[in-house]
Amino acid sequence: MTERLLASDSTGDRAMGTFVDTFFTMIPLDGxxxxxxxxxMLPVLVFGAETAAPMGATPVALIHTLWxxxxxxxxxxxxxxxxxxxxxxxxxxxxxxxxAVGNYLPLRVFGDLTVSDAVRVRxxxxxxxGCIAALSGQLxxxxxxxxxxxxxDVLRNYESKTGAPYGMSAALAAHLADRDADRVEAWxxxxxxxxxxxxxxxxxxxxxTERDEDLRNGTATYLLVHLLGSVSTARRAELIDLHRxxxxxxxxxxELRRAMLAADVVSGYADSIQPIVRATREAxxxxxxxxxxxxxxxxxxxxxxxxxxxxxxx
Numbered sequence: 001m002t003e004r005l006l007a008s009d010s011t012g013d014r015a016m017g018t019f020v021d022t023f024f025t026m027i028p029l030d031g032x033x034x035x036x037x038x039x040x041m042l043p044v045l046v047f048g049a050e051t052a053a054p055m056g057a058t059p060v061a062l063i064h065t066l067w068x069x070x071x072x073x074x075x076x077x078x079x080x081x082x083x084x085x086x087x088x089x090x091x092x093x094x095x096x097x098x099x100a101v102g103n104y105l106p107l108r109v110f111g112d113l114t115v116s117d118a119v120r121v122r123x124x125x126x127x128x129x130g131c132i133a134a135l136s137g138q139l140x141x142x143x144x145x146x147x148x149x150x151x152x153d154v155l156r157n158y159e160s161k162t163g164a165p166y167g168m169s170a171a172l173a174a175h176l177a178d179r180d181a182d183r184v185e186a187w188x189x190x191x192x193x194x195x196x197x198x199x200x201x202x203x204x205x206x207x208x209t210e211r212d213e214d215l216r217n218g219t220a221t222y223l224l225v226h227l228l229g230s231v232s233t234a235r236r237a238e239l240i241d242l243h244r245x246x247x248x249x250x251x252x253x254x255e256l257r258r259a260m261l262a263a264d265v266v267s268g269y270a271d272s273i274q275p276i277v278r279a280t281r282e283a284x285x286x287x288x289x290x291x292x293x294x295x296x297x298x299x300x301x302x303x304x305x306x307x308x309x310x311x312x313x314x
Contacts, residue, residue: 001062001105015097016105023069034307038198038300039068042166045297046173046187049289057173059113063106063127064169070102071134071165078142078217103131115176122175126184130168137161146220146228147240151272154222158199159192166195186287193280197304197313200273204308207257215246215253223260226269261310270312277305277313 005017027036040061048054073094110123137160144157170191174184203221206214214221224243228236239259245252259265284297305313 001109012097012100015093016101019073019094019097019101020066020069020105023073034303035198036065036068038304039064039169041296041300042191042194043169043173045293045300046170046191047177048293049287049297050174050177050179050183052290052293054293057176059109060169060172060176063109063172064165066105066109067102067131067165067168070098073098075138113176119175119178123172126168126171126175130164130171133160133164133168134162137164141219144220146218146224146243149220149225151222151225151229154220154225155196155276157220158196158222162199162202163192163195166198167192170194186283190280190283190287193276193283194301194304196276197280197301200276200313201304201307204311207261208308208310210257212246212253212257215243215256218243218247222273223265223269224256226272227260227265230265230268266311273313277301 002017002021005013005020008014008017027033043060043064044054044057047057047060077091077095106127107124110120110127113120113123115123137157140157141161144153167188168191171184171188174187179187200222203214203223206212206221207223213219214224228239231239239256242252242256242259246256280301281298284294284301288294
């Protein structure tokens, strides 16, 4: 695909080809190989569970990866003020290209599939619905206030902003296997649950690596909201004050991060997430399918929740 794009006479095609090539070149360099592996493997294994021929879902795996390539770029523009202050021409070019990669390139892949018109329509509709659900989640994420949000508010948001693309990916694989609406919905629900777990791990990565993007941006993460709901009124006031200064104060971020990673807080947080882990496992068990692919999907859950052992999500 990138060879065709880069050889095109179209400036837009060449820009998209360069964008995708750069994304894949960066994967081994920025530590995201494990994350991309999960993005790729989910639709492959769902399709394999249904057909025992997992590699038939390679186009869906590509579509899911293109969505995340675009989303990550745009997310970085929001999270990193330095990038937002870059050369306006480079900034505008990057944003426009990311939007095309996440929206136009998948349509090309759908168009190349050897499927019936009815299945193609279902695939394109599923992708569009997933994109809108993820957008809704991202917009809610920008507005959600950690000081007033409940843990359930955060989880509902996670189901959209990260659960939606994973749910879309799993549902696309089921559509490609030409399964009925109930079966597609079951796989969509499983994908959304897995996406929530992966968002929780992404939150953990931000703290463990001390990137502190969520603290800088005032994001209402599940762990932060859990902490604020588990302390005394006086301690809550102290933590809220730190949260309000975290955008500009490294000391405030350090102290707030230390509070969030305290052993008792992490233990309570892990306990509160166990029902989500159990529900995800039970959803997979109820679906059945090719034993090897189901086993590998279970391993994908294990890999996700074990990424940071100190959080005890097993």
